[in-house]
Amino acid sequence: MTVRQLSLPELVAACAESGIGKVGLWRAPVQAYGVREAAALVRAAGLAVSTLCRGGFLTAADPGERAAALADNRRAVDEAAALGTDTLVLVSGGLPAGGRDLGAARDRVADALAELAPYAETHGVRLAVEPLHPMFAADRCVVSTLAQALDLAERFPAHQVGVAVDTYHVWWDDRAPAQIARAGGRIHAFQLADWTTPLPAGVLDGRGQLGDGAIDMREWRGRVEAAGYTGPIEVELFNEELWARDGREVLRETVARYLEHAV
Amino acid sequence: MTVRQLSLPELVAACAESGIGKVGLWRAPVQAYGVREAAALVRAAGLAVSTLCRGGFLTAADPGERAAALADNRRAVDEAAALGTDTLVLVSGGLPAGGRDLGAARDRVADALAELAPYAETHGVRLAVEPLHPMFAADRCVVSTLAQALDLAERFPAHQVGVAVDTYHVWWDDRAPAQIARAGGRIHAFQLADWTTPLPAGVLDGRGQLGDGAIDMREWRGRVEAAGYTGPIEVELFNEELWARDGREVLRETVARYLEHAV
Numbered sequence: 472m473t474v475r476q477l478s479l480p481e482l483v484a485a486c487a488e489s490g491i492g493k494v495g496l497w498r499a500p501v502q503a504y505g506v507r508e509a510a511a512l513v514r515a516a517g518l519a520v521s522t523l524c525r526g527g528f529l530t531a532a533d534p535g536e537r538a539a540a541l542a543d544n545r546r547a548v549d550e551a552a553a554l555g556t557d558t559l560v561l562v563s564g565g566l567p568a569g570g571r572d573l574g575a576a577r578d579r580v581a582d583a584l585a586e587l588a589p590y591a592e593t594h595g596v597r598l599a600v601e602p603l604h605p606m607f608a609a610d611r612c613v614v615s616t617l618a619q620a621l622d623l624a625e626r627f628p629a630h631q632v633g634v635a636v637d638t639y640h641v642w643w644d645d646r647a648p649a650q651i652a653r654a655g656g657r658i659h660a661f662q663l664a665d666w667t668t669p670l671p672a673g674v675l676d677g678r679g680q681l682g683d684g685a686i687d688m689r690e691w692r693g694r695v696e697a698a699g700y701t702g703p704i705e706v707e708l709f710n711e712e713l714w715a716r717d718g719r720e721v722l723r724e725t726v727a728r729y730l731e732h733a734v
Numbered sequence: 735m736t737v738r739q740l741s742l743p744e745l746v747a748a749c750a751e752s753g754i755g756k757v758g759l760w761r762a763p764v765q766a767y768g769v770r771e772a773a774a775l776v777r778a779a780g781l782a783v784s785t786l787c788r789g790g791f792l793t794a795a796d797p798g799e800r801a802a803a804l805a806d807n808r809r810a811v812d813e814a815a816a817l818g819t820d821t822l823v824l825v826s827g828g829l830p831a832g833g834r835d836l837g838a839a840r841d842r843v844a845d846a847l848a849e850l851a852p853y854a855e856t857h858g859v860r861l862a863v864e865p866l867h868p869m870f871a872a873d874r875c876v877v878s879t880l881a882q883a884l885d886l887a888e889r890f891p892a893h894q895v896g897v898a899v900d901t902y903h904v905w906w907d908d909r910a911p912a913q914i915a916r917a918g919g920r921i922h923a924f925q926l927a928d929w930t931t932p933l934p935a936g937v938l939d940g941r942g943q944l945g946d947g948a949i950d951m952r953e954w955r956g957r958v959e960a961a962g963y964t965g966p967i968e969v970e971l972f973n974e975e976l977w978a979r980d981g982r983e984v985l986r987e988t989v990a991r992y993l994e995h996a997v
Contacts, residue, residue: 571950573906606869608906609948610931615906643836643871643878668873672935685872687834 472497472524473708473725477718479504483516485719489726493521495662495705496554498547506553513554520556521703522599522635522660523547528564529583530576530613537579540564544587552594558659559591560599560635565610576613581623588631599659600624601635604643606674617641617650624657633659636695637707639678642666642686651694661695662705663688663733676709681728688733704733735760735787736971736988740981742767746779748982752989756784758925758968759817761810769816776817783819784966785862785898785923786810791827792846793839793876800842803827807850815857821922822854823862823898828873839876844886851894862922863887864898867906869937880904880913887920896922899958900970902941905929905949914957924958925968926951926996939972944991951996967996 472495477485479500486494494513501509501523513520526547531537544561551559563580570576584598591598602620603612614620620634634654639662641647651658665686667679681688692704706725713721735758740748742763749757757776764772764786776783789810794800807824814822826843833839847861854861865883866875877883883897897917902925904910914921928949930942944951955967969988976984 566948571948573908577908604868605906606867606933606937609929616908619908643868645836645840645879645882666872669936670869670933673932674869674937685829685834 473706473710473713474718474721475500476714476716477722479509479512481718483512483518485722486518487516488719489722491722491726492517493519493703495522495524495660495703495707496520496556497524498550501550501554506550510554520554521705522558522560523551523554523556524707525560525562525601526587526598527561527601527612529561529580530564530567532567532570532575532579537583541583541586544583545590548587548591548594548596551596557595557597558599559596560601560660562601562603563612563614565608565613573608573613577619577623580614581626584623584627584632588627592631597630597659598632599635600632601637601660602640604640616644617647617654621650621654621657624654629657633657635660635662636691637662637664638686638688638691639664639666639707642691648694651698655698658695658698658700659702660705661692661700661702662707663691663729664706664708671711676711678708678710680708680710680713680725681706682732688729692733704729736969736973736976737981737984738763739977739979740985742772742775744981746775746781748985749781750779751982752985754985754989755780756782756966758785758787758923758966758970759783759819760787761813764813764817769813773817783817784968785821785823786814786817786819787970788823788825788864789850789861790824790875792824792843793827793830795830795833795838795842800846804846804849807846808853811850811854811857811859814859820858820860821862822859823864823923825864825866826875826877828871828876836871836876840882840886843877844889847886847890847895851890855894860893860922861895862898863895864900864923865903867903879907880910880917884913884917884920892920896920898923898925899954900925900927901949901951901954902927902929902970905954911957914961918961921958921961921963922965923968924955924963924965925970926954926992927969927971934974939974941971941973943971943973943976943988944969945995951992955996967992
């Protein structure tokens with residue numbers, strides 16, 4: 472998503488050019504290109520898929536909507552398996568229209584995980600519950616903290632359900648360092664993005680390039696690695712300004728910023 | 735602030751018209767009108783001032799900026815006393831420019847409170863530390879949760895330092911109900927605003943009219959009152975659409991919404 476202006480073939484070529492060995496993919500461009508075709512493209516380039524983003528949106532109270540969401544998440548598991556990644560990132564979903572009960576919505580996420588986790592396991596895929604910043608609690612993700620994500624994940628074996636830690640979503644939380652230690656082997660994905668202000672309207676596409684904002688990347692990387700994490704580190708920036716630029720240049724800049732601020 | 739389009743005399747008249755007995759004032763319009771004159775105006779109308787908003791912005795690391803902030807906060811205490819309110823709401827301030835250390839900034843807030851709290855007490859004023867939503871952590875308020883606000887407040891006697899609970903800032907937090915119980919007699923102010931999406935650019939002026947959003951006002955009021963709170967309940971809406979309308983009409987609507995959704 473950091474360079475969504477690139478087509479999948481362009482992305483694969485740009486990763487090779489920048490010495491990037493693993494890439495996190497999003498479902499929509501993969502589906503548009505064809506899942507098998509995307510898997511073959513990535514494999515032929517010697518790239519691996521770090522994670523697939525994203526399943527989730529499991530908070531519907533309506534039975535029909537809920538069944539549709541579960542079916543879509545099973546497809547997401549299938550897609551992850553086809554792409555050769557072991558990790559599907561889940562964003563829980565927000566409140567149903569007119570809803571005000573965050574606790575009930577979180578309970579429905581737990582129920583849905585109970586249906587999805589065994590299915591994912593049989594396909595060699597782990598679910599990574601991603602807490603999103605509390606500013607998304609109403610309309611996108613009722614799981615707002617790493618503590619809540621772990622409360623959900625710990626109902627299941629660690630090889631079935633873990634968490635995704637994204638600096639953008641957890642950096643403000645003074646409990647997050649202790650929760651990262653609690654997570655240990657349940658950290659199934661680690662993503663970097665910086666916090667810059669002012670936030671744009673809708674607040675979705677204001678994630679800052681590494682080094683441009685308020686987050687100490689090196690410190691968070693240290694915490695996650697101290698908890699035992701040895702997996703890939705993704706940089707996931709939703710940013711209109713970056714999307715308006717040449718994608719290969721953005722990718723090169725991102726690698727340079729990573730080396731400068733996170734290593 | 736809910737009807738900032740009204741001048742102070744218009745506000746006072748509109749409160750009388752709507753049967754509102756207490757009003758929360760902001761420093762800038764009070765200073766512009768004159769503190770003594772504002773106090774006399776409010777008193778003559780039989781109104782009381784519930785709280786003065788706001789002091790704070792105590793996170794500067796630079797000694798000169800810090801001294802200026804402390805002096806300004808002493809003036810805010812003086813103004814609160816002159817207006818006859820016992821409560822000054824404090825917003826801590828964000829990270830200094832280029833800063834990334836939230837913990838150090840919070841420590842500087844604690845140090846500043848130690849200087850201000852005794853001064854406020856001698857003027858009959860309590861300080862109410864207001865946690866702001868985590869989306870303001872970088873640029874406005876490093877105190878993001880009620881737990882953090884109470885960690886600060888509990889260093890001092892309750893009659894010196896407490897907290898301000900605003901539904902808009904705490905509604906997403908599953909720990910907030912327990913923290914309200916913990917706060918007990920330290921709840922020095924209680925404010926209502928609803929959470930509506932999408933958020934506007936800058937995210938400051940998107941607070942929803944009661945009943946328009948995701949927050950159950952009655953439930954939060956119940957929690958605060960169960961903790962022993964018997965003080966005034968303020969409705970504080972920063973909302974460009976409400977500011978563009980006739981202020982008296984907005985005030986009448988707000989009273990109606992309060993009765994419908996919070997009582």
